[in-house]
Amino acid sequence: MRAYGEALRLYRGEFMAEEVYSDWFELDRAYYRERVATALERCAELQERQGRLGDAVLSLRHLLQIDPWRQPAYRSLARLLERRGDTAQAARVLRQGAELFAGEA
Secondary structure, rough: OOOHHHHHHHHHOOOOOOOHHHHHHHHHHHHHHHHHHHHHHHHHHHHOOOOOOOOOOHEEEEEEHHHHOOOOHHHHHHHHHHOOOOOHHHOOOOOOHHHHOOOOO
Protein backbone atom coordinates (compact mmCIF):
# COMPACT_ATOMS: atom_id res chain seq x y z
CA MET A 1 0.00 0.00 0.00
CA ARG A 2 2.86 2.37 0.80
CA ALA A 3 4.48 1.78 -2.58
CA TYR A 4 1.22 2.51 -4.40
CA GLY A 5 0.71 5.65 -2.34
CA GLU A 6 4.21 6.90 -3.10
CA ALA A 7 3.85 6.18 -6.82
CA LEU A 8 0.51 7.99 -6.93
CA ARG A 9 1.97 11.01 -5.12
CA LEU A 10 4.57 11.26 -7.87
CA TYR A 11 1.93 11.39 -10.61
CA ARG A 12 1.48 14.99 -11.72
CA GLY A 13 -1.01 14.51 -14.54
CA GLU A 14 -0.66 13.82 -18.23
CA PHE A 15 2.92 13.18 -19.35
CA MET A 16 4.39 16.13 -21.29
CA ALA A 17 0.98 17.80 -21.54
CA GLU A 18 2.55 21.26 -21.83
CA GLU A 19 4.82 20.24 -24.72
CA VAL A 20 4.08 22.04 -28.00
CA TYR A 21 4.25 18.79 -29.93
CA SER A 22 2.48 16.83 -27.21
CA ASP A 23 0.79 14.43 -29.61
CA TRP A 24 4.22 12.84 -30.11
CA PHE A 25 3.99 11.67 -26.52
CA GLU A 26 0.53 10.10 -26.71
CA LEU A 27 1.80 6.52 -26.53
CA ASP A 28 3.87 7.32 -23.43
CA ARG A 29 0.98 9.30 -21.98
CA ALA A 30 -1.41 6.37 -22.43
CA TYR A 31 1.12 4.02 -20.84
CA TYR A 32 1.49 6.17 -17.71
CA ARG A 33 -2.26 6.82 -17.51
CA GLU A 34 -2.87 3.06 -17.55
CA ARG A 35 -0.26 2.49 -14.84
CA VAL A 36 -1.84 5.11 -12.60
CA ALA A 37 -5.34 3.75 -13.22
CA THR A 38 -4.20 0.23 -12.35
CA ALA A 39 -2.53 1.49 -9.17
CA LEU A 40 -5.71 3.30 -8.15
CA GLU A 41 -7.80 0.17 -8.76
CA ARG A 42 -5.42 -1.88 -6.64
CA CYS A 43 -5.38 0.76 -3.89
CA ALA A 44 -9.17 0.77 -3.77
CA GLU A 45 -9.21 -3.03 -3.44
CA LEU A 46 -6.68 -2.98 -0.61
CA GLN A 47 -8.37 -0.06 1.13
CA GLU A 48 -11.70 -1.87 1.01
CA ARG A 49 -10.14 -5.03 2.47
CA GLN A 50 -8.72 -2.92 5.29
CA GLY A 51 -12.16 -1.44 5.97
CA ARG A 52 -11.10 2.00 4.77
CA LEU A 53 -14.19 2.57 2.64
CA GLY A 54 -13.81 6.35 2.52
CA ASP A 55 -10.29 6.04 1.12
CA ALA A 56 -11.43 3.39 -1.36
CA VAL A 57 -14.20 5.72 -2.55
CA LEU A 58 -11.67 8.52 -3.04
CA SER A 59 -9.34 6.21 -4.99
CA LEU A 60 -12.15 5.14 -7.32
CA ARG A 61 -13.30 8.73 -7.83
CA HIS A 62 -9.72 9.70 -8.72
CA LEU A 63 -9.54 6.73 -11.08
CA LEU A 64 -12.70 7.83 -12.88
CA GLN A 65 -11.32 11.36 -13.24
CA ILE A 66 -8.23 9.95 -14.94
CA ASP A 67 -10.04 7.29 -16.96
CA PRO A 68 -13.83 7.69 -17.13
CA TRP A 69 -14.05 4.69 -19.50
CA ARG A 70 -13.30 2.12 -16.77
CA GLN A 71 -16.77 0.61 -16.55
CA PRO A 72 -16.04 -1.75 -13.62
CA ALA A 73 -14.95 1.25 -11.53
CA TYR A 74 -18.47 2.68 -11.67
CA ARG A 75 -19.90 -0.57 -10.30
CA SER A 76 -17.21 -0.79 -7.60
CA LEU A 77 -17.76 2.80 -6.55
CA ALA A 78 -21.53 2.32 -6.42
CA ARG A 79 -21.11 -0.85 -4.36
CA LEU A 80 -18.89 0.96 -1.84
CA LEU A 81 -21.28 3.88 -1.62
CA GLU A 82 -24.10 1.41 -0.95
CA ARG A 83 -22.03 -0.19 1.82
CA ARG A 84 -21.61 3.25 3.36
CA GLY A 85 -25.36 3.79 3.18
CA ASP A 86 -25.34 6.42 0.44
CA THR A 87 -27.83 4.79 -1.91
CA ALA A 88 -28.71 8.03 -3.71
CA GLN A 89 -25.08 8.71 -4.59
CA ALA A 90 -24.61 5.07 -5.62
CA ALA A 91 -27.55 5.37 -8.01
CA ARG A 92 -26.10 8.59 -9.46
CA VAL A 93 -22.75 6.91 -10.09
CA LEU A 94 -24.40 3.98 -11.88
CA ARG A 95 -26.56 6.35 -13.93
CA GLN A 96 -23.51 8.47 -14.85
CA GLY A 97 -21.64 5.37 -16.04
CA ALA A 98 -24.65 4.08 -17.96
CA GLU A 99 -25.15 7.44 -19.68
CA LEU A 100 -21.50 7.62 -20.69
CA PHE A 101 -21.52 4.16 -22.21
CA ALA A 102 -24.96 4.57 -23.78
CA GLY A 103 -23.62 7.60 -25.64
CA GLU A 104 -20.97 5.39 -27.18
CA ALA A 105 -23.41 2.75 -28.45
